[in-house]
Amino acid sequence: MITMLDVANKAGVSKATVSRVLAGNSYVSKTTRDRVFKAIEETGYRPNLLARNLATSKSQxxxxxxxxxxxxxxxxxxxxxxxxxxxxxxxxxxxxxxxxxxxxxxxxxxxxxxxxxxxxxxxxxxxxxxxxxxxxxxxxxxxxxxxxxxxxxxxxxxxxADHQQYSFNAVSHLINRGHRDIAFIRGLAGSPSADSRFRGYKIALEKYGIDYREQYIAEGGWTPRSGIDAAKILLDRGITFSALVASNDDMALGAANHLHAMGKRIPQDVSLIGFDDISMASYFIPSLSTVRVPVAEMIETTLKQLVDMMDGKPIDALQPFPGELIIRDSLGPGPYA
Structure with a gap:
C-alpha cells in the first residue's frame, strides 16, 4: 500500500509537508505543492479523506x-x-x-x-x-x-441580479419605441425571479401612464412548451398586442413558434423580448431580443466571496448585477412610434 511517507520521499519533502499540502495550507509554496501533487499522481496515493477531514475540519x-x-x-x-x-x-x-x-x-x-x-x-x-x-x-x-x-x-x-430593474428597462424600451399594448408571460409560480420581472413590467406601465390589464398576462413555466401554451391563451382571448415580453428565452421561443403558426410576423406584427440571452437566442430567426443576465460574472463573484470567507478574509456587501438589453431582429417599432 502506498503511504504518505512514500509520497514525501518521492517529492523530496517531509511527511508533514505532504500533510500540509493535503490540508490546503496556504503557507506551502506553489512549487512545493506542485511537486507533492505530481508525486501523488505518480505513486497513485489515495489519501484517507475521512480521516483528513476529521483531523483538519476541512474537505477542500x-x-x-x-x-x-x-x-x-x-x-x-x-x-x-x-x-x-x-x-x-x-x-x-x-x-x-x-x-x-x-x-x-x-x-x-x-x-x-x-x-x-x-x-x-x-x-x-x-x-x-x-x-x-x-x-x-x-x-x-x-x-x-x-x-x-x-x-x-x-x-x-x-x-x-436586479430582475425588477432590468425588466422595467426592457418594458420601458418597448414603450419608448411606440408600443402600448404589451403582453407578458410570467415565469413559474412562486419563483422570486419571475415575481421580480413581473413587478418590473407593472412598474414600467404605471410610470408611463398605461393601464395594467389582466387579460394581457399569461402564466408560464420556464419551458418552451409553456411559452406555446401561454401565447395560445393570449391569442384565444382575442386581444391585440404589438409586443410580448416572456420571462425567459425558452418561453419566448415557444411563444414565437405559436405566433408564427397563427400567421403573426415577428417583429412586424408582434415585437418579442425574452430574458437570459441563451445561446439559441442569437441563432433563432428572427434573432431574439433579450436581457443578458451575467451568470458567469455572478458565479465568479460568488466563488471569490465564498473562498474569501473560507480563508477568513474581510468581505463587503455586494451590489446587484445589472442586466443588459440586447436588441436583435425580434424587436421593431410600435404603432405609436
Whole structure:
C-alpha cells in the first residue's frame, strides 16, 4: 500500500509537508505543492479523506444546493458549468445536492452538505425565503452564500441580479419605441425571479401612464412548451398586442413558434423580448431580443466571496448585477412610434 511517507520521499519533502499540502495550507509554496501533487499522481496515493477531514475540519470541497425544478434548460447548464469550472480553479471539489420540492427539503439538503464537511456552500434556493436563509446562514458553522436571492439582513452572503430593474428597462424600451399594448408571460409560480420581472413590467406601465390589464398576462413555466401554451391563451382571448415580453428565452421561443403558426410576423406584427440571452437566442430567426443576465460574472463573484470567507478574509456587501438589453431582429417599432 502506498503511504504518505512514500509520497514525501518521492517529492523530496517531509511527511508533514505532504500533510500540509493535503490540508490546503496556504503557507506551502506553489512549487512545493506542485511537486507533492505530481508525486501523488505518480505513486497513485489515495489519501484517507475521512480521516483528513476529521483531523483538519476541512474537505477542500464546496457544496452547491439547487432545487431540481431548475435543472432543466440552458440557464442551469451554464450555472453548473461556471460553478464547476471555477471551483476547480480554486483547487476544490464541487458537491451538488438536490433541494427537491419544498423549503424543508432545501434545508435538509444544506444540512447534508454541512454533514459532508463542505468548507463552504452555495445555495440557489426556490422555496426558502429571505428570513429563513438568513437564519440558516447565521447558525451555520461554515460560510453560505445565496445566489439569485437578495438578503437585506445578510448582504455579504448574497449575489443577485436586479430582475425588477432590468425588466422595467426592457418594458420601458418597448414603450419608448411606440408600443402600448404589451403582453407578458410570467415565469413559474412562486419563483422570486419571475415575481421580480413581473413587478418590473407593472412598474414600467404605471410610470408611463398605461393601464395594467389582466387579460394581457399569461402564466408560464420556464419551458418552451409553456411559452406555446401561454401565447395560445393570449391569442384565444382575442386581444391585440404589438409586443410580448416572456420571462425567459425558452418561453419566448415557444411563444414565437405559436405566433408564427397563427400567421403573426415577428417583429412586424408582434415585437418579442425574452430574458437570459441563451445561446439559441442569437441563432433563432428572427434573432431574439433579450436581457443578458451575467451568470458567469455572478458565479465568479460568488466563488471569490465564498473562498474569501473560507480563508477568513474581510468581505463587503455586494451590489446587484445589472442586466443588459440586447436588441436583435425580434424587436421593431410600435404603432405609436
Amino acid at each position: 470541497s464546496i457544496g452547491l444546493m439547487v432545487s431540481n425544478t431548475l435543472y432543466n434548460g440552458p440557464y442551469f447548464t451554464e450555472l453548473l458549468f461556471q460553478t464547476a469550472t471555477l471551483t476547480e480553479s480554486y483547487g476544490r471539489q464541487l458537491v451538488l445536492v438536490d433541494g427537491k420540492h419544498s423549503a424543508e427539503e432545501e434545508r435538509q439538503a444544506i444540512e447534508f452538505l454541512l454533514d459532508l464537511r463542505c468548507d463552504g456552500i452555495i445555495v440557489y434556493p426556490r422555496f426558502l425565503n429571505a428570513d429563513e436563509l438568513t437564519a440558516i446562514i447565521e447558525s451555520s458553522p461554515k460560510p453560505i452564500i445565496a445566489v439569485n436571492r437578495r438578503l437585506e439582513n445578510s448582504p455579504q452572503h448574497c449575489v443577485y
